[in-house]
Amino acid sequence: MRAAEIAIPCGAALLLLYALVKKVNVYKAFVDGAKDALPQLVSILPYLAAMLTAIETVRASGLTDLLVRVLRAPAERAGLEPELIPLIVLRPFSGSGSLALLREILTQHGADSGIGRAASVLVGSTETVFYTVALYFGSVGVTKTRHAIPASLIAGAVGAAVGILLVRIM
Amino acid sequence: MTAAGIIAFAVKGDGAGALAAMTRGCENAITITFELAGPYLLWSGLMRTADEAGLVDKLARAMRKPLSRLMPDAPQAAAPVTLNLAANFFGLGNAATPFGLEAMRKLDRCDGRASDSMAMFIALNSSAIELLPTSVIAIRTACGSAAPYSIVVPTFLASAAAAAAAVVSCRLLGRIVK
Numbered sequence: 001m002r003a004a005e006i007a008i009p010c011g012a013a014l015l016l017l018y019a020l021v022k023k024v025n026v027y028k029a030f031v032d033g034a035k036d037a038l039p040q041l042v043s044i045l046p047y048l049a050a051m052l053t054a055i056e057t058v059r060a061s062g063l064t065d066l067l068v069r070v071l072r073a074p075a076e077r078a079g080l081e082p083e084l085i086p087l088i089v090l091r092p093f094s095g096s097g098s099l100a101l102l103r104e105i106l107t108q109h110g111a112d113s114g115i116g117r118a119a120s121v122l123v124g125s126t127e128t129v130f131y132t133v134a135l136y137f138g139s140v141g142v143t144k145t146r147h148a149i150p151a152s153l154i155a156g157a158v159g160a161a162v163g164i165l166l167v168r169i170m
Numbered sequence: 171m172t173a174a175g176i177i178a179f180a181v182k183g184d185g186a187g188a189l190a191a192m193t194r195g196c197e198n199a200i201t202i203t204f205e206l207a208g209p210y211l212l213w214s215g216l217m218r219t220a221d222e223a224g225l226v227d228k229l230a231r232a233m234r235k236p237l238s239r240l241m242p243d244a245p246q247a248a249a250p251v252t253l254n255l256a257a258n259f260f261g262l263g264n265a266a267t268p269f270g271l272e273a274m275r276k277l278d279r280c281d282g283r284a285s286d287s288m289a290m291f292i293a294l295n296s297s298a299i300e301l302l303p304t305s306v307i308a309i310r311t312a313c314g315s316a317a318p319y320s321i322v323v324p325t326f327l328a329s330a331a332a333a334a335a336a337v338v339s340c341r342l343l344g345r346i347v348k
Contacts, residue, residue, distance in 0.1 A: 033218025053195030057175030060191035111315030124303030125328035147343035159332030
């Protein structure tokens with residue numbers, strides 16, 4: 001980790017020096033770039049607000065809990081630990097929420113238990129899909145997202161399944 | 171989604187809870203935007219500097235060929251896409267987002283529809299390929315794991331499987347969903 005921590009600032013320094021050698025007006029270029037970023041940030045905000053309102057309402061209303069309860073029986077029949085189901089359901093919606101849930105599972109079952117390791121791999125190999133979609137598509141005003149969400153969820157499901165299986169055999 | 175949540179609240183007879191949840195969602199949006207603002211300004215500034223020094227062009231030319239297989243109609247976004255995936259790979263989420271937004275801008279055709287390349291980019295992002303899942307390792311250490319790094323290899327393999335699934339499902343679904 002040490003090496004990575006120092007590599008990025010050094011890279012930035014090298015970049016600035018290289019730009020100086022190339023006779024770029026570094027200060028002006030940086031300011032121009034940052035200026036571009038501002039309206040971009042403002043334009044993202046309403047999309048994020050809409051998506052996060054939806055996510056928070058669904059989560060707080062207990063709909064995700066309902067989904068967990070519906071999924072429990074078939075998942076258990078497939079041999080999945082019931083403790084992992086809430087994590088799988090929550091993961092695409094909330095990054096901080098699934099990290100908190102991971103901490104809970106690790107404290108309860110032990111970080112090196114089978115469930116603890118499976119939960120860790122699950123969180124590490126998947127992404128908060130709905131947040132990414134809202135942010136990236138929102139930034140360019142795309143509302144017809146076509147197959148982006150289903151494809152992302154399929155990728156997440158495959159990642160989760162492979163992760164859980166790998167933990168069992170490794 | 172919001173409506174479904176509100177109806178579920180109504181069924182429980184908890185109107186105040188619904189309003190509180192909706193407000194919390196918008197507050198989250200503000201918090202995230204502010205958290206994003208600093209790194210976004212920094213990396214946009216550095217990116218423009220690299221651009222004017224000709225570095226972005228060099229990277230784009232090097233990556234155009236390999237990326238064109240995944241995203242055939244997007245040679246113009248080769249540089250930010252590469253930087254986004256690389257930043258994600260090294261666990262620099264803060265830096266990855268500005269590059270990702272830049273990539274989306276380059277991919278945008280201003281018609282409000284996601285192109286095949288956009289969907290592929292989003293799906294690849296969702297597979298979360300990372301060298302070291304630092305936040306998970308930190309939590310494992312905090313929870314007293316004897317081997318916090320033991321999950322690195324299975325996590326990496328699972329992510330790789332997810333990435334492969336992302337490519338395949340994007341290809342197939344892209345043909346069905348117009």
